[in-house]
Amino acid sequence: MSATTAPAPGPERPRRRLRIGSVEVVAIGVVLVVMGQRFVVDAIEDAPALATWATIFVSICIQALPFLVLGVVLSAALMAFVPPSLIARALPRSPALSVPMAGAAGAVLPGCECASVPVAGSLVARGVAPAAAFAFLLAAPAINPVVLVATAVAFPGKPEVVFARLIASLAAAIVMGWLWARFGKAEWLRPPRRPSTGEGKLAVFRDSAQHDLLHAGGFLVVGGLLAATMNVVVPRSWLDAVADQPVISVLALAGLAVILAICSEADAFVAASLSQFSMTSRLAFLVVGPMVDVKLIALQAGTFGRSFAVRFAPVTFVVAVTSAVLTAWWLL
Amino acid sequence: MNREAQSIVVTLLGGALLRISLSDLFMRYVKEAMQPFLIASAIVLLVIGLYPVVSELLWPRKAVAGAADASELSAAGEGAATLVETGTAVHEGHGHEHGGPRIAWLLLLPVLAIFLVAPPALGSYAASRSSVAVPESTNSNLAALPEGEVPLTLVEYANRAVWDDGRTLQGRTLELTGFVTPATDGKSWFVTRMMMSCCAADASAVLVEVQGEPAPEKDTWVTVRGTYTTYAGAKEAGAAVIAAASVEQVDQPADPYEG
Numbered sequence: 089m090s091a092t093t094a095p096a097p098g099p100e101r102p103r104r105r106l107r108i109g110s111v112e113v114v115a116i117g118v119v120l121v122v123m124g125q126r127f128v129v130d131a132i133e134d135a136p137a138l139a140t141w142a143t144i145f146v147s148i149c150i151q152a153l154p155f156l157v158l159g160v161v162l163s164a165a166l167m168a169f170v171p172p173s174l175i176a177r178a179l180p181r182s183p184a185l186s187v188p189m190a191g192a193a194g195a196v197l198p199g200c201e202c203a204s205v206p207v208a209g210s211l212v213a214r215g216v217a218p219a220a221a222f223a224f225l226l227a228a229p230a231i232n233p234v235v236l237v238a239t240a241v242a243f244p245g246k247p248e249v250v251f252a253r254l255i256a257s258l259a260a261a262i263v264m265g266w267l268w269a270r271f272g273k274a275e276w277l278r279p280p281r282r283p284s285t286g287e288g289k290l291a292v293f294r295d296s297a298q299h300d301l302l303h304a305g306g307f308l309v310v311g312g313l314l315a316a317t318m319n320v321v322v323p324r325s326w327l328d329a330v331a332d333q334p335v336i337s338v339l340a341l342a343g344l345a346v347i348l349a350i351c352s353e354a355d356a357f358v359a360a361s362l363s364q365f366s367m368t369s370r371l372a373f374l375v376v377g378p379m380v381d382v383k384l385i386a387l388q389a390g391t392f393g394r395s396f397a398v399r400f401a402p403v404t405f406v407v408a409v410t411s412a413v414l415t416a417w418w419l420l
Numbered sequence: 421m422n423r424e425a426q427s428i429v430v431t432l433l434g435g436a437l438l439r440i441s442l443s444d445l446f447m448r449y450v451k452e453a454m455q456p457f458l459i460a461s462a463i464v465l466l467v468i469g470l471y472p473v474v475s476e477l478l479w480p481r482k483a484v485a486g487a488a489d490a491s492e493l494s495a496a497g498e499g500a501a502t503l504v505e506t507g508t509a510v511h512e513g514h515g516h517e518h519g520g521p522r523i524a525w526l527l528l529l530p531v532l533a534i535f536l537v538a539p540p541a542l543g544s545y546a547a548s549r550s551s552v553a554v555p556e557s558t559n560s561n562l563a564a565l566p567e568g569e570v571p572l573t574l575v576e577y578a579n580r581a582v583w584d585d586g587r588t589l590q591g592r593t594l595e596l597t598g599f600v601t602p603a604t605d606g607k608s609w610f611v612t613r614m615m616m617s618c619c620a621a622d623a624s625a626v627l628v629e630v631q632g633e634p635a636p637e638k639d640t641w642v643t644v645r646g647t648y649t650t651y652a653g654a655k656e657a658g659a660a661v662i663a664a665a666s667v668e669q670v671d672q673p674a675d676p677y678e679g
Contacts, residue, residue, distance in 0.1 A: 111425050136543065139540055146533050301430060306521055309527055310526060349621070
């Protein structure tokens with residue numbers, strides 16, 4: 089923690105020979121932290137709540153990193169090796185068609201939501217209509233084979249849950265894409281950055297990967313901090329109190345999905361364990377989780393800008409809950 | 421954040437990830453099956469982070485060309501390092517993330533947490549906040565246990581005890597390993613494992629009440645030998661109970677979770 093609280097380099101640095109740059113800050117921070125280690129370790133041993141918080145924070149980061157790296161590598165490869173015109177041409181012009189196509193294409197990205205954000209970012213940078221990219225962004229973490237198989241394992245003998253999850257998630261993603269195509273404004277999006285500094289494709293690849301990694305990674309940490317705090321602060325017993333209220337239980341589990349920020353590959357197991365809740369509310373948990381959660385909102389804010397995230401996340405929440413409730417009423 | 425700092429952060433992150441994934445430490449946070457992916461992504465991070473150093477050693481001119489975008493912002497004639505610094509400083513002044521986003525400094529938090537603290541696996545604090553309900557068995561066909569003294573996972577014991585009324589457990593000597601969680605009323609205690617499906621954020625506790633032996637200190641790891649006994653309370657509460665013949669202190673297993 090000390091490294092981030094260490095004095096940041098001033099925005100306007102005088103041109104002197106000796107100046108405090110980022111590297112110096114790292115060095116000073118490391119020295120401070122090493123000196124304070126004993127204190128930190130003792131503090132954590134004495135406070136089980138703090139230890140639990142730290143464990144959950146670290147595990148969210150570690151769990152998400154391989155997927156983030158996968159997403160970053162894919163998106164950097166997209167930036168460096170795929171010509172911009174190719175992807176844009178592969179999708180039809182009209183959002184009526186391109187949005188469902190892009191949503192369904194999400195089925196091929198085997199990962200969780202951390203991987204899909206950087207990929208969607210580079211799709212936009214590569215000239216794909218944002219509406220289509222967002223349908224992909226929302227659908228990919230929920231409907232890929234890995235997640236569907238995990239859902240089938242978590243709900244044995246209930247294939248309708250897998251089916252309902254697929255339909256509700258895809259429907260919500262497509263509706264969000266169309267909503268963006270109709271109402272979305274380009275100025276809400278931060279213009280995608282093209283990190284093309286080096287010579288040659290390899291250097292573009294490396295620069296783009298590093299940039300996305302630092303950026304998305306930083307926001308992932310913000311999300312991890314929030315989710316770990318919620319996890320420790322909000323007692324699970326609150327949930328039991330609302331389990332048999334039909335409307336509130338749906339909102340409660342949808343809200344839980346937002347604050348817990350569980351990876352979409354694991355959330356089915358958590359949903360299965362919430363057996364005191366109705367299937368409708370558990371489906372809402374499964375549909376909302378991969379589309380809106382604190383970690384994801386932070387990642388989206390980092391990739392597409394804050395003014396995008398504050399509009400996109402709440403609307404997605406409403407659409408996802410509605411889609412889950414309708415699908416559950418139809419199928420479950 | 422200038423280019424050197426960016427590379428340092430990425431390299432440190434890769435190093436931290438590699439460090440925990442090559443030892444048993446990573447099992448405090450994620451499932452064992454994640455290990456190859458952790459190692460692979462750590463290597464990717466190290467390659468990305470160390471690339472500038474390596475390429476500068478091998479092709480010194482190319483590394484300078486990497487700073488070309490900054491050069492237009494600054495007067496010509498200075499050294500490459502100054503160009504990079506100046507370019508970054510201008511962008512940081514905008515609060516814009518051209519050279520490197522400031523938020524990336526936060527990536528040092530997990531790095532520091534891993535290198536300095538390595539937070540412990542979830543223990544009795546997390547377990548006591550979790551519900552005691554035993555998840556309904558997904559395996560309706562509970563096979564008979566093998567002969568002799570049988571080590572069982574807590575979740576298997578709890579399943580057989582709660583959802584099968586202990587039929588397969590009757591008359592057997594069983595062995596359960598977990599950490600000690602005292603009950604909130606202070607009278608009884610549980611042998612406990614956290615069950616994890618992906619990472620510690622989704623973990624929930626499996627608790628088996630131990631009768632007949634005094635409670636060891638909380639969070640100590642123990643192996644309980646004993647026999648099945650019926651739970652006196654309502655079934656909805658779902659607590660499984662073991663009548664202990666002996667409680668032995670053991671080391672924490674490499675994988676402290678059940679999955």
